[in-house]
Amino acid sequence: MENQNKKNDGSNATLVEILDLMISRGPEDVALVQKAHDFAKEAHKDQKRFSGEPYLVHLIGTAFNLAEMQADPQTIAAGFLHDTLEDTKTTPEQLLKEFGSDILFLVQGVTKLGKIRYQGIERHAESLRKLFIATAKDVRVVLIKLADRLHNVMTLEHVKPEKRRRIALETIEIYAPVANRLGMGQMKGALEDASFPYAYPKEYEQTKKILQVKNQEILNQLEDVQRVLRKRLVKENIIKIKSDFRVKHIYSLYKKLLRNNMDVSKIHDIAALRIIVSTIEDCYRVLGIIHSTWRPLPSTLKDYIAIPKINGYQSIHTVIFTGSGEIVEIQIRTEKMHNEAEYGIASHLAYDELGKPDAGGTLSKKLRWLSQLIEWQKNVKGSKEFLENIQMDFFQDQIFVFTPKGDVIELPQGSTAVDFAFAIHSDLGEHVSGVKINGKFMSLDHEIKNGDIVEIQARENSRPTYKWLEYAKTSIARRRIKASLAEQEESKKRSQRNK
Ligand code: MN
Secondary structure: OOOOOOOOOOOOOOHHHHHHHOOOOOHHHHHHHHHHHHHHHHHOOOOEOOOOOEOHHHHHHHHHHHHHOOOOHHHHHHHHHOOHHHHOOOOHHHHHHHHHHHHHHHHHHHHHHOOOOOOHHHHHHHHHHHHHHHHHHOHHHHHHHHHHHHHHHHOHHHOOHHHHHHHHHHHHHHHHHHHHHOOOHHHHHHHHHHHHHHHOHHHHHHHHHHHHHHHHHHHHHHHHHHHHHHHHHHHOOOOOOEEEEEEOOHHHHHHHHHHOOOOHHHOOOOEEEEEEEOOHHHHHHHHHHHHHHOEEOOOOOEEOOOOOOOOOOOOEEEEEEOOOOOEEEEEEEEHHHHHHHHHHHHHHHOEOOOOOEOOOHHHHHHOHHHHHHHHHHOOOOOHHHHHHHHOHHHHOOEEEEEOOOOOEEEEEOOOEHHHHHHHHOHHHHOOEEEEEEOOEEEOOOOEOOOOOEEEEEEOOOOOOOOHHHHHOOOHHHHHHHHHHHHHHHHHHHHHHHHO
Protein backbone atom coordinates (compact mmCIF):
# COMPACT_ATOMS: atom_id res chain seq x y z
CA MET A 1 0.00 0.00 0.00
CA GLU A 2 1.16 3.49 -0.65
CA ASN A 3 -0.11 6.79 0.58
CA GLN A 4 -0.77 9.46 -1.97
CA ASN A 5 0.49 12.92 -1.25
CA LYS A 6 -1.12 16.19 -2.11
CA LYS A 7 0.63 18.06 -4.89
CA ASN A 8 1.01 21.73 -5.67
CA ASP A 9 -2.42 23.38 -5.44
CA GLY A 10 -1.86 25.27 -8.69
CA SER A 11 -2.07 28.78 -7.26
CA ASN A 12 1.64 29.14 -7.94
CA ALA A 13 2.48 26.65 -10.67
CA THR A 14 5.05 26.70 -13.46
CA LEU A 15 5.02 25.66 -17.11
CA VAL A 16 7.31 22.74 -16.27
CA GLU A 17 4.82 21.39 -13.73
CA ILE A 18 2.05 21.65 -16.31
CA LEU A 19 4.07 19.70 -18.86
CA ASP A 20 4.82 17.09 -16.17
CA LEU A 21 1.14 16.60 -15.47
CA MET A 22 0.12 16.10 -19.10
CA ILE A 23 -0.84 12.55 -19.96
CA SER A 24 -0.43 12.97 -23.67
CA ARG A 25 3.07 14.36 -24.05
CA GLY A 26 4.26 13.85 -27.59
CA PRO A 27 6.65 16.50 -28.96
CA GLU A 28 3.76 18.30 -30.74
CA ASP A 29 1.74 18.40 -27.50
CA VAL A 30 4.61 19.95 -25.59
CA ALA A 31 5.30 22.39 -28.43
CA LEU A 32 1.63 23.43 -28.57
CA VAL A 33 1.36 24.13 -24.84
CA GLN A 34 4.72 25.90 -24.85
CA LYS A 35 3.59 28.06 -27.77
CA ALA A 36 0.30 28.95 -26.07
CA HIS A 37 2.25 29.90 -22.93
CA ASP A 38 4.62 32.14 -24.88
CA PHE A 39 1.78 33.71 -26.86
CA ALA A 40 -0.22 34.48 -23.69
CA LYS A 41 2.86 35.88 -21.97
CA GLU A 42 3.43 38.32 -24.81
CA ALA A 43 -0.25 39.25 -25.25
CA HIS A 44 -0.79 40.02 -21.56
CA LYS A 45 2.64 41.51 -20.91
CA ASP A 46 1.36 44.91 -19.77
CA GLN A 47 -1.31 43.49 -17.45
CA LYS A 48 -1.07 42.87 -13.73
CA ARG A 49 -3.30 41.02 -11.29
CA PHE A 50 -4.71 42.54 -8.09
CA SER A 51 -1.80 40.97 -6.27
CA GLY A 52 0.62 42.97 -8.41
CA GLU A 53 1.93 39.81 -10.07
CA PRO A 54 2.12 39.50 -13.86
CA TYR A 55 -1.19 38.39 -15.40
CA LEU A 56 0.57 35.31 -16.74
CA VAL A 57 0.40 33.82 -13.23
CA HIS A 58 -3.38 33.48 -13.66
CA LEU A 59 -3.02 31.81 -17.05
CA ILE A 60 -0.46 29.35 -15.74
CA GLY A 61 -2.76 28.63 -12.80
CA THR A 62 -5.70 27.98 -15.13
CA ALA A 63 -3.66 25.74 -17.42
CA PHE A 64 -2.29 23.89 -14.39
CA ASN A 65 -5.80 23.16 -13.12
CA LEU A 66 -6.71 21.83 -16.57
CA ALA A 67 -3.62 19.64 -16.71
CA GLU A 68 -4.47 18.34 -13.27
CA MET A 69 -7.95 17.31 -14.34
CA GLN A 70 -6.28 15.43 -17.20
CA ALA A 71 -7.53 17.69 -19.95
CA ASP A 72 -6.12 17.25 -23.46
CA PRO A 73 -3.29 19.48 -24.83
CA GLN A 74 -5.71 21.60 -26.90
CA THR A 75 -7.74 22.44 -23.83
CA ILE A 76 -4.62 23.23 -21.80
CA ALA A 77 -3.40 25.50 -24.59
CA ALA A 78 -6.82 27.19 -24.70
CA GLY A 79 -6.50 27.62 -20.93
CA PHE A 80 -3.41 29.76 -21.51
CA LEU A 81 -5.25 31.75 -24.17
CA HIS A 82 -8.68 32.04 -22.51
CA ASP A 83 -8.44 35.76 -21.72
CA THR A 84 -6.65 36.92 -24.87
CA LEU A 85 -9.76 37.88 -26.87
CA GLU A 86 -11.37 39.71 -23.99
CA ASP A 87 -8.41 41.42 -22.36
CA THR A 88 -5.82 41.97 -25.09
CA LYS A 89 -5.58 43.17 -28.68
CA THR A 90 -5.44 39.60 -29.96
CA THR A 91 -7.96 38.95 -32.76
CA PRO A 92 -9.81 35.73 -33.60
CA GLU A 93 -7.96 35.70 -36.96
CA GLN A 94 -4.63 35.65 -35.12
CA LEU A 95 -5.68 32.74 -32.91
CA LEU A 96 -6.97 30.88 -35.94
CA LYS A 97 -3.71 31.38 -37.79
CA GLU A 98 -1.49 30.45 -34.85
CA PHE A 99 -3.52 27.71 -33.16
CA GLY A 100 -6.22 26.49 -35.53
CA SER A 101 -10.00 26.40 -35.43
CA ASP A 102 -10.40 24.00 -32.49
CA ILE A 103 -8.54 26.22 -30.05
CA LEU A 104 -10.17 29.35 -31.44
CA PHE A 105 -13.56 27.72 -30.85
CA LEU A 106 -12.65 27.00 -27.22
CA VAL A 107 -11.36 30.51 -26.50
CA GLN A 108 -14.40 32.07 -28.16
CA GLY A 109 -16.64 29.73 -26.17
CA VAL A 110 -15.10 30.90 -22.89
CA THR A 111 -15.24 34.54 -23.98
CA LYS A 112 -18.91 34.26 -24.94
CA LEU A 113 -19.78 32.73 -21.59
CA GLY A 114 -18.45 35.98 -20.26
CA LYS A 115 -18.87 37.11 -16.72
CA ILE A 116 -21.21 34.88 -14.84
CA ARG A 117 -22.45 36.78 -11.85
CA TYR A 118 -24.48 35.79 -8.89
CA GLN A 119 -27.14 38.50 -8.83
CA GLY A 120 -30.24 37.17 -7.21
CA ILE A 121 -32.29 34.21 -8.12
CA GLU A 122 -33.28 35.18 -11.68
CA ARG A 123 -29.75 35.81 -12.87
CA HIS A 124 -28.62 32.74 -11.01
CA ALA A 125 -30.85 30.56 -13.15
CA GLU A 126 -29.67 32.26 -16.30
CA SER A 127 -26.07 31.63 -15.37
CA LEU A 128 -26.70 27.96 -14.75
CA ARG A 129 -28.54 27.71 -18.02
CA LYS A 130 -25.66 29.35 -19.84
CA LEU A 131 -23.17 26.96 -18.32
CA PHE A 132 -25.28 23.93 -19.12
CA ILE A 133 -25.82 24.93 -22.72
CA ALA A 134 -22.11 25.61 -23.11
CA THR A 135 -21.40 22.20 -21.62
CA ALA A 136 -23.67 20.50 -24.07
CA LYS A 137 -21.96 22.22 -26.99
CA ASP A 138 -18.45 21.38 -25.88
CA VAL A 139 -17.71 20.32 -22.36
CA ARG A 140 -14.14 21.60 -22.69
CA VAL A 141 -15.36 25.20 -22.64
CA VAL A 142 -16.84 24.65 -19.22
CA LEU A 143 -13.74 22.82 -18.01
CA ILE A 144 -11.71 25.92 -18.89
CA LYS A 145 -14.24 28.13 -17.13
CA LEU A 146 -14.02 25.96 -14.01
CA ALA A 147 -10.21 25.92 -14.10
CA ASP A 148 -10.21 29.72 -14.53
CA ARG A 149 -12.62 30.16 -11.62
CA LEU A 150 -10.67 27.81 -9.39
CA HIS A 151 -7.51 29.85 -9.81
CA ASN A 152 -9.46 33.04 -9.16
CA VAL A 153 -10.95 31.79 -5.88
CA MET A 154 -7.61 30.40 -4.77
CA THR A 155 -6.17 33.89 -4.99
CA LEU A 156 -9.15 35.76 -3.51
CA GLU A 157 -7.14 37.28 -0.68
CA HIS A 158 -5.96 39.98 -3.08
CA VAL A 159 -9.47 41.05 -4.03
CA LYS A 160 -11.49 43.78 -2.26
CA PRO A 161 -13.75 42.40 0.50
CA GLU A 162 -17.18 43.20 -1.05
CA LYS A 163 -16.21 41.73 -4.40
CA ARG A 164 -14.58 38.80 -2.70
CA ARG A 165 -17.78 37.71 -1.02
CA ARG A 166 -19.77 37.93 -4.24
CA ILE A 167 -17.23 35.84 -6.11
CA ALA A 168 -17.14 33.30 -3.29
CA LEU A 169 -20.94 33.01 -3.20
CA GLU A 170 -21.36 32.62 -6.93
CA THR A 171 -18.67 29.97 -6.90
CA ILE A 172 -20.52 27.98 -4.26
CA GLU A 173 -23.94 28.53 -5.83
CA ILE A 174 -23.15 28.14 -9.51
CA TYR A 175 -19.74 26.72 -10.35
CA ALA A 176 -19.44 24.04 -7.66
CA PRO A 177 -22.84 22.48 -8.45
CA VAL A 178 -21.92 22.37 -12.12
CA ALA A 179 -18.62 20.65 -11.30
CA ASN A 180 -20.52 18.23 -9.11
CA ARG A 181 -23.06 17.54 -11.81
CA LEU A 182 -20.19 16.75 -14.16
CA GLY A 183 -18.89 14.25 -11.59
CA MET A 184 -15.77 16.31 -10.85
CA GLY A 185 -15.44 15.66 -7.14
CA GLN A 186 -12.02 17.17 -6.78
CA MET A 187 -12.97 20.36 -8.62
CA LYS A 188 -16.20 20.76 -6.67
CA GLY A 189 -14.41 20.33 -3.34
CA ALA A 190 -11.59 22.70 -4.29
CA LEU A 191 -14.01 25.42 -5.48
CA GLU A 192 -16.11 25.21 -2.33
CA ASP A 193 -13.23 25.06 0.11
CA ALA A 194 -11.46 28.05 -1.43
CA SER A 195 -14.70 30.07 -1.35
CA PHE A 196 -16.01 29.01 2.06
CA PRO A 197 -13.88 31.39 4.24
CA TYR A 198 -15.00 34.40 2.18
CA ALA A 199 -18.63 33.39 1.71
CA TYR A 200 -19.33 32.42 5.34
CA PRO A 201 -16.38 33.48 7.54
CA LYS A 202 -17.95 32.67 10.94
CA GLU A 203 -19.20 29.26 9.91
CA TYR A 204 -15.85 28.55 8.33
CA GLU A 205 -13.96 29.19 11.58
CA GLN A 206 -16.41 27.09 13.54
CA THR A 207 -16.15 24.16 11.13
CA LYS A 208 -12.37 24.45 10.97
CA LYS A 209 -12.14 23.96 14.73
CA ILE A 210 -14.38 20.90 14.65
CA LEU A 211 -12.39 19.44 11.77
CA GLN A 212 -9.03 19.98 13.46
CA VAL A 213 -10.04 18.21 16.67
CA LYS A 214 -11.97 15.31 15.14
CA ASN A 215 -9.72 14.71 12.21
CA GLN A 216 -6.66 13.70 14.22
CA GLU A 217 -8.72 11.37 16.41
CA ILE A 218 -10.18 9.63 13.42
CA LEU A 219 -6.94 9.41 11.46
CA ASN A 220 -5.38 7.53 14.38
CA GLN A 221 -8.28 5.10 14.29
CA LEU A 222 -8.01 4.71 10.55
CA GLU A 223 -4.32 3.91 10.73
CA ASP A 224 -5.07 1.01 13.06
CA VAL A 225 -7.82 -0.23 10.77
CA GLN A 226 -5.52 0.09 7.77
CA ARG A 227 -2.80 -1.96 9.47
CA VAL A 228 -5.16 -4.81 10.38
CA LEU A 229 -6.87 -4.77 7.00
CA ARG A 230 -3.59 -4.85 5.09
CA LYS A 231 -2.62 -8.10 6.81
CA ARG A 232 -6.00 -9.67 6.12
CA LEU A 233 -5.94 -8.67 2.46
CA VAL A 234 -2.47 -10.05 1.89
CA LYS A 235 -3.58 -13.33 3.48
CA GLU A 236 -6.50 -13.43 1.03
CA ASN A 237 -4.12 -12.72 -1.82
CA ILE A 238 -5.44 -9.27 -2.64
CA ILE A 239 -2.14 -7.58 -3.20
CA LYS A 240 -2.60 -4.96 -5.89
CA ILE A 241 -4.13 -2.28 -3.73
CA LYS A 242 -3.58 1.33 -2.88
CA SER A 243 -4.98 2.98 0.16
CA ASP A 244 -5.16 6.50 1.42
CA PHE A 245 -7.06 8.59 3.89
CA ARG A 246 -9.69 10.83 2.48
CA VAL A 247 -10.38 13.82 4.71
CA LYS A 248 -13.75 15.38 4.07
CA HIS A 249 -13.71 18.73 2.32
CA ILE A 250 -14.40 21.42 4.89
CA TYR A 251 -17.39 22.96 3.10
CA SER A 252 -18.93 19.57 2.58
CA LEU A 253 -18.46 18.85 6.29
CA TYR A 254 -20.17 22.14 7.10
CA LYS A 255 -23.17 21.23 4.92
CA LYS A 256 -23.43 17.86 6.59
CA LEU A 257 -23.20 19.44 10.05
CA LEU A 258 -26.05 21.75 9.08
CA ARG A 259 -28.17 18.76 8.12
CA ASN A 260 -27.38 17.16 11.50
CA ASN A 261 -28.02 20.17 13.76
CA MET A 262 -24.27 20.74 14.03
CA ASP A 263 -23.95 17.45 15.93
CA VAL A 264 -20.54 16.14 14.95
CA SER A 265 -21.10 12.77 16.65
CA LYS A 266 -23.57 11.91 13.87
CA ILE A 267 -20.98 12.29 11.15
CA HIS A 268 -18.89 9.22 10.47
CA ASP A 269 -17.02 10.22 7.36
CA ILE A 270 -14.95 13.23 8.46
CA ALA A 271 -12.05 11.06 7.45
CA ALA A 272 -12.38 7.77 5.61
CA LEU A 273 -10.04 4.97 4.64
CA ARG A 274 -10.04 4.55 0.90
CA ILE A 275 -9.09 1.24 -0.69
CA ILE A 276 -8.36 1.19 -4.41
CA VAL A 277 -8.21 -2.22 -6.11
CA SER A 278 -7.96 -3.39 -9.71
CA THR A 279 -11.30 -5.09 -10.34
CA ILE A 280 -14.93 -4.79 -9.31
CA GLU A 281 -14.77 -8.34 -8.07
CA ASP A 282 -11.98 -7.35 -5.71
CA CYS A 283 -14.11 -4.47 -4.40
CA TYR A 284 -16.71 -6.96 -3.19
CA ARG A 285 -14.06 -9.33 -1.85
CA VAL A 286 -12.53 -6.50 0.16
CA LEU A 287 -15.98 -5.57 1.45
CA GLY A 288 -16.53 -9.17 2.57
CA ILE A 289 -13.19 -9.20 4.37
CA ILE A 290 -13.96 -5.91 6.09
CA HIS A 291 -17.35 -7.10 7.27
CA SER A 292 -15.94 -10.36 8.56
CA THR A 293 -13.28 -8.44 10.49
CA TRP A 294 -15.37 -5.61 11.94
CA ARG A 295 -19.03 -5.25 12.65
CA PRO A 296 -20.71 -2.87 10.19
CA LEU A 297 -23.00 -0.18 11.49
CA PRO A 298 -26.50 -1.27 10.41
CA SER A 299 -27.91 0.23 7.22
CA THR A 300 -24.88 2.32 6.38
CA LEU A 301 -23.64 0.18 3.47
CA LYS A 302 -23.92 2.12 0.23
CA ASP A 303 -23.27 0.25 -2.97
CA TYR A 304 -22.75 2.95 -5.57
CA ILE A 305 -21.07 0.36 -7.78
CA ALA A 306 -24.32 -1.51 -8.35
CA ILE A 307 -26.31 1.73 -8.31
CA PRO A 308 -24.12 4.68 -9.30
CA LYS A 309 -25.07 8.20 -8.27
CA ILE A 310 -26.71 10.17 -11.04
CA ASN A 311 -23.46 12.06 -11.69
CA GLY A 312 -21.78 8.73 -12.34
CA TYR A 313 -20.02 8.34 -8.98
CA GLN A 314 -19.15 4.73 -8.14
CA SER A 315 -17.73 3.27 -4.91
CA ILE A 316 -18.77 1.09 -2.03
CA HIS A 317 -19.07 2.91 1.30
CA THR A 318 -19.35 1.05 4.57
CA VAL A 319 -19.22 2.23 8.16
CA ILE A 320 -17.75 -0.09 10.79
CA PHE A 321 -17.16 -0.27 14.51
CA THR A 322 -13.43 -0.52 15.16
CA GLY A 323 -12.07 -2.75 17.90
CA SER A 324 -12.12 0.13 20.35
CA GLY A 325 -15.75 0.86 19.60
CA GLU A 326 -15.13 3.90 17.42
CA ILE A 327 -16.97 4.32 14.14
CA VAL A 328 -15.13 4.85 10.84
CA GLU A 329 -15.98 4.82 7.15
CA ILE A 330 -14.23 2.77 4.48
CA GLN A 331 -14.63 3.42 0.75
CA ILE A 332 -13.78 0.78 -1.82
CA ARG A 333 -13.39 1.41 -5.55
CA THR A 334 -11.36 0.51 -8.61
CA GLU A 335 -8.65 2.72 -10.05
CA LYS A 336 -10.95 3.67 -12.93
CA MET A 337 -13.78 4.64 -10.57
CA HIS A 338 -11.29 6.63 -8.57
CA ASN A 339 -10.22 8.67 -11.59
CA GLU A 340 -13.81 9.23 -12.57
CA ALA A 341 -14.73 10.37 -9.09
CA GLU A 342 -11.88 12.85 -8.98
CA TYR A 343 -12.04 14.20 -12.52
CA GLY A 344 -15.54 13.27 -13.66
CA ILE A 345 -16.34 14.16 -17.20
CA ALA A 346 -12.77 15.34 -17.74
CA SER A 347 -11.54 11.77 -17.27
CA HIS A 348 -13.56 10.75 -20.32
CA LEU A 349 -11.68 13.17 -22.45
CA ALA A 350 -8.80 10.71 -22.23
CA TYR A 351 -7.21 9.97 -25.52
CA ASP A 352 -7.42 7.12 -27.94
CA GLU A 353 -4.23 5.82 -29.56
CA LEU A 354 -4.25 8.68 -32.02
CA GLY A 355 -4.19 11.18 -29.21
CA LYS A 356 -7.67 12.45 -29.99
CA PRO A 357 -10.21 12.98 -27.25
CA ASP A 358 -12.78 10.21 -26.95
CA ALA A 359 -15.78 12.21 -28.08
CA GLY A 360 -18.05 9.22 -28.64
CA GLY A 361 -18.73 6.35 -26.29
CA THR A 362 -18.77 7.00 -22.59
CA LEU A 363 -18.61 10.75 -22.83
CA SER A 364 -21.59 11.19 -25.06
CA LYS A 365 -23.51 8.77 -22.85
CA LYS A 366 -22.59 10.86 -19.82
CA LEU A 367 -23.75 13.98 -21.58
CA ARG A 368 -27.09 12.65 -22.69
CA TRP A 369 -28.77 14.02 -19.58
CA LEU A 370 -27.53 17.42 -20.62
CA SER A 371 -29.13 17.49 -24.01
CA GLN A 372 -32.29 16.20 -22.35
CA LEU A 373 -32.15 19.01 -19.85
CA ILE A 374 -31.90 21.54 -22.62
CA GLU A 375 -34.84 19.96 -24.40
CA TRP A 376 -36.88 20.11 -21.20
CA GLN A 377 -36.06 23.72 -20.67
CA LYS A 378 -38.08 24.53 -23.74
CA ASN A 379 -41.13 23.34 -21.84
CA VAL A 380 -40.36 25.54 -18.87
CA LYS A 381 -41.35 29.17 -19.06
CA GLY A 382 -39.44 31.52 -16.76
CA SER A 383 -35.93 31.18 -15.42
CA LYS A 384 -37.33 31.08 -11.91
CA GLU A 385 -39.26 27.95 -12.74
CA PHE A 386 -36.26 26.50 -14.45
CA LEU A 387 -34.23 27.10 -11.34
CA GLU A 388 -36.86 25.65 -9.04
CA ASN A 389 -36.93 22.57 -11.21
CA ILE A 390 -33.24 21.97 -11.21
CA GLN A 391 -31.91 23.49 -8.00
CA MET A 392 -30.74 21.19 -5.24
CA ASP A 393 -32.74 18.12 -6.16
CA PHE A 394 -31.42 18.21 -9.64
CA PHE A 395 -27.94 18.01 -8.28
CA GLN A 396 -28.88 15.05 -6.17
CA ASP A 397 -30.38 11.76 -7.18
CA GLN A 398 -33.46 13.04 -8.96
CA ILE A 399 -35.02 12.18 -12.27
CA PHE A 400 -37.18 14.35 -14.47
CA VAL A 401 -40.09 12.88 -16.34
CA PHE A 402 -42.85 14.31 -18.46
CA THR A 403 -46.59 14.24 -18.61
CA PRO A 404 -47.92 13.73 -22.15
CA LYS A 405 -48.56 17.50 -22.21
CA GLY A 406 -44.89 18.17 -21.52
CA ASP A 407 -45.07 19.22 -17.87
CA VAL A 408 -41.95 18.26 -15.98
CA ILE A 409 -42.35 16.11 -12.90
CA GLU A 410 -39.42 15.63 -10.60
CA LEU A 411 -39.07 12.38 -8.71
CA PRO A 412 -36.43 10.57 -6.71
CA GLN A 413 -34.50 7.90 -8.57
CA GLY A 414 -36.24 4.51 -8.40
CA SER A 415 -39.75 5.97 -8.62
CA THR A 416 -42.56 4.14 -10.41
CA ALA A 417 -45.75 5.11 -12.22
CA VAL A 418 -47.55 5.06 -8.86
CA ASP A 419 -45.23 7.75 -7.50
CA PHE A 420 -45.68 9.72 -10.69
CA ALA A 421 -49.48 9.62 -10.47
CA PHE A 422 -49.53 10.79 -6.85
CA ALA A 423 -47.00 13.50 -7.64
CA ILE A 424 -49.47 14.93 -10.13
CA HIS A 425 -52.62 14.69 -8.03
CA SER A 426 -53.85 12.45 -5.22
CA ASP A 427 -57.11 11.94 -7.09
CA LEU A 428 -55.23 10.62 -10.10
CA GLY A 429 -53.07 8.42 -7.87
CA GLU A 430 -56.06 6.84 -6.21
CA HIS A 431 -57.62 5.78 -9.51
CA VAL A 432 -54.68 4.53 -11.53
CA SER A 433 -55.61 1.61 -13.72
CA GLY A 434 -52.66 1.45 -16.08
CA VAL A 435 -49.63 3.27 -17.38
CA LYS A 436 -47.99 3.97 -20.70
CA ILE A 437 -44.30 4.85 -20.65
CA ASN A 438 -43.01 6.39 -23.86
CA GLY A 439 -46.16 5.17 -25.55
CA LYS A 440 -45.95 1.55 -24.38
CA PHE A 441 -48.05 -0.15 -21.73
CA MET A 442 -45.98 -1.04 -18.69
CA SER A 443 -46.65 -2.59 -15.31
CA LEU A 444 -47.24 -0.24 -12.40
CA ASP A 445 -44.02 -1.28 -10.69
CA HIS A 446 -41.87 -0.39 -13.71
CA GLU A 447 -39.09 1.95 -12.71
CA ILE A 448 -39.30 5.31 -14.47
CA LYS A 449 -36.15 6.67 -16.07
CA ASN A 450 -34.93 10.19 -16.64
CA GLY A 451 -36.72 11.75 -19.59
CA ASP A 452 -39.55 9.22 -19.83
CA ILE A 453 -42.97 10.39 -20.91
CA VAL A 454 -45.47 8.87 -18.53
CA GLU A 455 -49.17 8.65 -19.26
CA ILE A 456 -51.44 7.53 -16.45
CA GLN A 457 -54.73 5.84 -17.24
CA ALA A 458 -57.35 6.25 -14.57
CA ARG A 459 -60.68 4.55 -13.92
CA GLU A 460 -63.31 5.69 -11.48
CA ASN A 461 -63.56 2.29 -9.77
CA SER A 462 -59.82 1.56 -9.58
CA ARG A 463 -58.41 1.69 -6.05
CA PRO A 464 -54.94 1.18 -4.55
CA THR A 465 -54.10 -2.31 -3.32
CA TYR A 466 -51.57 -3.43 -0.70
CA LYS A 467 -49.20 -4.34 -3.51
CA TRP A 468 -48.96 -0.66 -4.33
CA LEU A 469 -47.11 -0.01 -1.10
CA GLU A 470 -44.25 -2.02 -2.60
CA TYR A 471 -44.41 -0.03 -5.85
CA ALA A 472 -44.37 3.39 -4.25
CA LYS A 473 -40.99 4.92 -3.38
CA THR A 474 -42.04 8.44 -2.41
CA SER A 475 -43.42 9.19 1.02
CA ILE A 476 -46.32 11.18 -0.36
CA ALA A 477 -47.55 8.26 -2.47
CA ARG A 478 -47.16 5.78 0.38
CA ARG A 479 -49.06 8.04 2.75
CA ARG A 480 -51.96 8.43 0.32
CA ILE A 481 -52.06 4.72 -0.44
CA LYS A 482 -52.22 3.87 3.25
CA ALA A 483 -55.01 6.38 3.76
CA SER A 484 -56.93 4.95 0.83
CA LEU A 485 -56.43 1.36 2.08
CA ALA A 486 -57.73 2.35 5.52
CA GLU A 487 -60.73 3.99 3.90
CA GLN A 488 -61.44 0.89 1.83
CA GLU A 489 -61.30 -1.31 4.97
CA GLU A 490 -63.63 1.08 6.70
CA SER A 491 -66.21 1.08 3.92
CA LYS A 492 -66.00 -2.71 3.62
CA LYS A 493 -66.83 -3.01 7.32
CA ARG A 494 -69.64 -0.54 6.91
CA SER A 495 -71.21 -2.39 4.01
CA GLN A 496 -70.93 -5.73 5.91
CA ARG A 497 -72.71 -4.19 8.89
CA ASN A 498 -75.44 -2.90 6.62
CA LYS A 499 -76.15 -6.34 5.16
MN1 MN B 1 -9.45 34.27 -16.48
